[in-house]
Amino acid sequence: MWQQWFYPLLFILLVLLPAPWLGRYIHRVLEGPGHALDKSLLRLCTNDSQGQNWQRYLGSLLAFNLAGMALLMLVLMAQGFLPLNPQHLPGLPWQLALNTAVSFVSNTNWQAYSGELQLSYFSQMLGLTVQNFASAATGIAVAAALFRGISQRQGRQLGNFWQDLLRIALYLLLPMALVMALLLIWQGVPQTFNPYPVAHTLEGAQQTLALGPVASQEAIKQLGTNGGGFFGANSAYPFENPTALSNWLEMVALLLLPAAMVFAFGRYIKDSGHGRAILAAMLVLLLIGLAVALWQESLPDPTLAGLTTEPGNWEGKESRFGLTLSTLWEVATSAASNGSVNAMHDSFAPLSGLVALVNMLLGEVIFGGVGAGIYGMLLFVLLTVFLCGLMVGKTPVYLGKRLGAGQMKWVVASMLVMPLGVLVLGGLTLLLPGHEAVIGSEGPHGLSRLLYAYASATGNNGSAFAGFGASDNTQCLLLALAMVLGRFGIILPVMAVAGSLAGAAKVETGQGDFPIKGALFITLLVITILMIGGLAFLPALALGPVADALTVGAF
Known part of the structure; x- marks a missing residue:
């Protein structure tokens, strides 16, 4: 079918054509002289407006995120007493509130709840949507600190976290989200504070229609690679994603x-x-x-053989989007650390699910989250340059900075985060009593669900296979721990590497240095990512999605 090649090509063009211009604008926002507005707001919010070394920058970041987490948890638990709650929804239990607060502060947006049934407008708008902006701005700020550490000649300062946070939110995220929200409202996404209306069906029954301030959350959810939907069905729900145009807008915003x-x-x-x-x-x-995913979804579902004549695997897909756009969204959202869905990931073919799983297990560096993707990728770049430098017997140099044991210890420490979160915490779930009810399925598919859940949490993605008992109290706590580990367990090494490189003197580069352009570098970088990022999970993947594919005869 022509869509299988045309839609991906169109998608990549729509992402890449504006990206250079937007990249220049981001650089100007972060490094420009600023305006009177952000300078006044900075003086109003904090007296710490001077340059910060990596420890002070990290301390400000952690203090801001910890305060946001505590405030959001309080809002979720107390929402029954707060305004903008026309449905009179009660507060969340503390375990679920903690899981949700950690989820949105860490840019994971894992949902162990159904928004339209459990969260008030106040919680959705002033709680979750605010954190969508804050977590995205935090990721960009960390990336900016690493950029400065790599690029500056020699120094200790990496900028000021509060200034970076303010400028990113004020001049980048807010304007883009406003335009995106208006486009979504134009396409039919609700934006209202009215109570849920009751509709009378043709059969004479009554149906409650969940509405709310949806467009404003949907816009930053996609632009900030957050992923948490206003509704439980996320972007597969018509009120979040009503038209073909809205689907394209949201899909392009992912990357x-x-x-x-x-x-x-x-x-x-x-x-x-x-x-x-x-x-x-x-x-x-x-x-x-x-x-791989498009090939798998073009094949008929072997479990439905003889029951349908439709080509391809249509189970769990929105017929208004079709196979290609559903598959394209699945791959893009798992590559972007976004977690939003427009189809049921659990219904994809086992090897398509494997693609989404591998995208997350590699560390969310295939574009990745806003800021988080590029700083995660740069850790792999440093590792690639270091290993290749050693292989030719020359001290590794990256952009004029010598790479030594100090930086590599932090890089290797960051590579341990995903195995700890997925294999250790996920393995702990299998040792707990009642894990069968949590996984909801026996055999390879149950293991795939478990791997996907902890890869999604540790990778700060937020998507999930259906059937996993995420609202279980123990899982709320374990997944919250995985999300904290996946977010701040990477930020700490990144900031330490940024500080180390910032203090290193520039050296002259020569012809013997490892080239960081061209096909050779690209090939070695891809191999490093696949080898280092993927080998730790090979046995688990073989017992999970690969065995699942063999079981159902997907090949």
Whole structure:
């Protein structure tokens, strides 16, 4: 079918064409002289407006996120007493409130609840939507600190977290989200504070229609690679994603800012060729996964053999979007650390589910979250340059900075985060009594659900296979721990590496240095990501989605 090649090509063009311009704008927002408005707001909010070293920058970041987590948890637990609650919904239990607060502060947006049934307008708007902005801005700020550490000649300061946070929110995220929200309202996404209306069906029954301030949350959910939907069915629900145009708008928004951050990095280092090489490695990994998923979804579901004449696997898909756009969304959202869905991931073919799972297990570096994707990818870049430098017997140098044991210890520490979150915490679930009810399925598919849940939490993605008991109290706590580990367990090494590189003196680069452009670099970077990011999970994947595919005869 022509859609299988045309839609992916159109999608990539729509993401990449505005990305260079947006990357230049992001660089100007972060490094420009600023305006009277943000300077006044900065003085009003804090007296810490000077340059910060990596420890102070990290301390400000942790204090801000901890305060946001505590405030959001309080809002969720007390929503029954707060305004903008026309349905009189009670507060959440503390375990679920903690899980949700950690989820949105860490940019995971994992949903162990159904928004239209359990959260008030106040909680959705002033709780979750605010954190969508804050968590996205935090990721971009960390990336900016790393960019400065790599690009500056020698120093200790990485900028000021409060200034970066304010500028990103004020001049980047807010304007883009406003335009996006207006476009979604135009397409039919609700934006109202009225109570849920009651509709009378043709059969004479009554149906309550959940509405609310949806468009404002939907806009930043996609642009900020957050993923938490206003409704439990997320972007598969017509009120979140009503038309073909809204589907394209939201799908492009998944990767737009992550792609632009690569070009922003090129502006920082004054080497657009290296930035394009990193982007090419991301595209290679994205296209490999997309090709496998499209091939699998074009095959008929073997479990429904003889029951349908429709080509392809239509189970769990929205007929208004079709197989190609549903598959494209699945691959893009798992590559972007977004977690939103427009189809049921549990219904995809086992190898299509494997693609989404691998996208997350690699560390969410195939574009990844806003800011988080590029700083995670740069850790792999440093590792690639270091290993290749050692292989030729030369001290590794990256953009004029010598790489030593100090930086590599932090890089290796960051590589342990995903195995700890997925294999250790996920394995702990299997040791707990009642794990069968949590997983909801025996055999390989049950293991796939478990792996997906903890890969999604640790990777700060937020999507899930259906049937996993995420609202179980123990799982709320374990998944919250995985989300904290996945977010701040990466940010700490990134900030330490940024501080170390910022303090390193620039050295002259020569012809013997490892090239960081061209096909050789791209190939070695992709191999490093697949080897380091994927080998730890090979046995688990073989027992989970691969065995699941063999069981149902998907090949």
